Every structure is written in C-alpha cells, then in structure tokens.
Amino acid sequence: MNYRHAFHAGNFADVFKHAILLELLDALTAKDKPLCYVDTHAGRGTYRLDDAAALKTDEWRDGVGRLFGAGRIAPPLQRYVAAIRAANEGVDLCAYPGSPWLAAQALRPNDQLLLCDVQGDEAGALHALFRNDARVHIHQRDGYAALGALLPPPQKRGLVLIDPPFEAQDGEFTAIEAALAKAHARWPGGVYAVWYPIKSHRSIVPFHRRMAAGLFANVLVAELLVLPDDSRLRLNGCGILIANPPWQLDATLAGMLPALREVLAQSPHAAQQLRWLRRE
Numbered sequence: 297m298n299y300r301h302a303f304h305a306g307n308f309a310d311v312f313k314h315a316i317l318l319e320l321l322d323a324l325t326a327k328d329k330p331l332c333y334v335d336t337h338a339g340r341g342t343y344r345l346d347d348a349a350a351l352k353t354d355e356w357r358d359g360v361g362r363l364f365g366a367g368r369i370a371p372p373l374q375r376y377v378a379a380i381r382a383a384n385e386g387v388d389l390c391a392y393p394g395s396p397w398l399a400a401q402a403l404r405p406n407d408q409l410l411l412c413d414v415q416g417d418e419a420g421a422l423h424a425l426f427r428n429d430a431r432v433h434i435h436q437r438d439g440y441a442a443l444g445a446l447l448p449p450p451q452k453r454g455l456v457l458i459d460p461p462f463e464a465q466d467g468e469f470t471a472i473e474a475a476l477a478k479a480h481a482r483w484p485g486g487v488y489a490v491w492y493p494i495k496s497h498r499s500i501v502p503f504h505r506r507m508a509a510g511l512f513a514n515v516l517v518a519e520l521l522v523l524p525d526d527s528r529l530r531l532n533g534c535g536i537l538i539a540n541p542p543w544q545l546d547a548t549l550a551g552m553l554p555a556l557r558e559v560l561a562q563s564p565h566a567a568q569q570l571r572w573l574r575r576e
Contacts, residue, residue: 456489472503490537
C-alpha cells in the first residue's frame, strides 16, 4: 500500500514492460473489432523524471535514459521510443508515461480502457489525466477484486495487464494466480499479461510450474536479466507472462529481447529468455 512507482518510473523494468505492452496492443488492434484494456494496478499515468522522487533514485538513467542517449535505436525498439518521445512532445526527456497513457495512445476511438488503482491520490491523478477521454473509466478499488466485476467486457476481446508492486513476492504470486483463475472463469478468451520482478529465479519456478499446469492452453514467458541472477542487488531482472498471446507475438519478442538486453545490460552476464510454458 505504501508503494510509489514515481521512484522507479522509466527504469529498465518499465522499458521492458512497456515495449512489450505496445507490441501486445498493436497485435490486438490489427483486427478491426473493438477491444477493452484493463489495468489492475494502473498508477498515476504519467511521471516526472525531474521531481524529487525520480531524482532520489535516478533509476531512469539506466532505463529509458539509455535509449534517449543512444545514437541509433534498434528497429524492434523504435515503436517504443517513438511513444516516449510523443509523451515528451518532442523535447528533452523529462516525463515518463505509464501503461495507462501508453495504452490510451495505442488504442482507437471505439476501444475502452478500465483503469484500477486502490490508492486515492493515484486514482485522482488518473481522473485528471483522462478527464476529457470518454473511453477511459477509472476505478479506485483493488484491481484483483475488480476483475470479478469488470470481466467479461462488452467488447469480448482485449488485454488485462497485471502489474503489482510485489512488496511481498510469494504472497503476490498467490494473489495473481487466484485472480487469473477468477478471470479465466469469466473471460477465458482474454489476453492476460503479468509482469513480475526477478531477484532470484528460484522464487519464480513454482509460479511457472503452476501456470504450465493451469487453466490456459497457451502461456508464453519473456524475461530479461540486466545483472547476474545471483547478484545481491534488489532487482536483477524482470519477466512478463502472457496467457493467450496474440498470433506471432513470440516471433516479435524473439527480435525485441536481444535489443533490450544490448541497451539495458548492467553486466556482461546480462541475458534474455523467451519460452513457452505451455502450448497447444
């Protein structure tokens, strides 16, 4: 409940997560039919990189800052960089857009966004940001619990992003699995993307094992390690698990992950991984 993403906005994990999010949304909008985007832990939508919180950690410098300092942007990352530049209106990097802003820009007039955040100030910031966007509906409530009420959406197709703070890692995985089971019962055809931190791979294995044996027929995992898995630093990498991924997303991510590793690596032992936990 005390987590504030402003301290971490634009870090390597955000770059990884948001580059993949944009590819997911682009794949889904390739079809004409409208869709619904659900964000269970939306945050405030945009973040300043020159405010006290961001300057205290400077995490963005080893994230989005590296891309803006690069002379050449690898083709798989150009879509993401263009979106970040649009959020800064073509000037120097001073703002970082969260997933709600990126999704709103990627989606179409007939699509819908359902944004959840339990914290009042974050929900208030979302209301201010999207006050003139009729597509956006904001819910100040627990995002996991909201899935039972919000799904299935009228559009019958779309994406749920689950991006929790992971203040208690093992407990968060338990909550995620329960939420996914509830969501599957109500909307089995939805696309579900779950971001998670990697401090040690040993802590991720049980989650992967249960998802491989779970309700979804197709489960894809992409991971990026910017430091060795045994580093004592707080965050060595992160991953995203995608249930019901769009067609050919695996091929898209196979080209993107090496580019992410190259620009975001903080160690010669940085690595990426893409694999199917289950495929039918």
